[in-house]
Amino acid sequence: MATSTSWSTATVAEVDRPDGRLARVRLDVADRVAHRPGQHYVVRLRAPDDYTAQRSYSIASDPADPLVELMVERLPDGEVSGHLHDVLEPGDQLEVRGPLGGDWFTWAGETTAVAVGGGSGIVPIVSMLRYAARTGQADRLRVIAVGRSLDELPYAEELLAAGAFVALTRENLGSRVAAPPYPEEVRDLVDLPTPAERAYVCGSVGFASFATRVLGEAGMRVSEIRVEQFGASG
Template identity: 60%
Template sequence: MPQAVRLRLSVADRVDHLPGQHYVVRLTAPDGYRAQRSYSVASAPSDPLVELFVERLDDGEVSGYLADVVESGDELEVRGPIGGWFVWDGTHPALLIGGGTGVVPLVAMLRTARELGRTDLLRTAVSTRTLAELPYADELRAAGVVVVTTREAHGVRPAGRLTAADLVPLWEPGQTAYVCGSDGFAETASQLLVDFGVPAAGIRVERFGASG
């Protein structure tokens, strides 16, 4: 993905995260000014390092520094893991739906399922403008994830938004649905699920703001 980096962090006294949790990265300038942003964890809990995916935003105080300045061996102030709602415990069936960088916590879930030998528990669909802009595109495609592209054709599927027709074949009663993406994407995807009968109580949503 253009203008993005993967950070692999060695975290002292680390507590293993659950798939779906995030870390806060805080930067402090020489004059004391502080800026912080939250980044979902992409790695599985068994990974000795914490992997964060950072999309470089043109006006991003934190993302610009992490993408352009940070080098191997640098120290960062981090806090985490954080979050208890948007997490997958590795034992229950789930439908994962991600848009853009919202796929990152879903990657952690897929990696965990692979390590546990329970890939049968997860079914996944993701949406992106183009395949080149999709984080972890090769890994997601290799996992058999349904990939929808809105700005270009993908395979036999023309460009277009995620639809109920994409999701209905993936849904089974008893699944918990995890939806992650921008406000607009999360709202649309959640409504698609409700419209074809998924109980609202079975839908967990994580929204990404403009600061990502």
């Protein structure tokens, strides 16, 4: 089990803010424990008066990446996300704890799986996708990425290049009319070329409920659907 419950120091190596909504943060973590695809870190900010605020962020990087990559969505009135978007610069240091999450919502090629992510819920699935590509197991992971538009979907171009099925709900993509994934589209990925043994779902509470229902309609056993859900997103 790749887990560390101790607080550590991370130095910011890169910060990329492609728009006002997402920030890609790459960290050099001291005494780093290698993560499993699907795990997360907690980032803690500390004010001069010792007031602290913290938030969990999924890991996007492959375990072999020397840096830990997080994709941070700006949340309304978010203390941590606001700081990371507006203040953070390379060379800054952060308090972090991780990787966390145990092995329940992780994938390292041990099963044939379908992974469904909504909005920023795609981030831990990107880690799985990168791991699959590096280890030659891309045929064992089928990814469904759902977003409002390509501009709002994290890692959209990387997902398309890797062959992920992308469903946009507010704009057409090629010949596909804007809509959430249809049961038959999900069923094709669950069934072919061999039946998926497990499913992963990550996104908002509403999205997780929708994706779980559609996977069930597509033939996935509920006991094999593993869900990570969060408050605002997707």
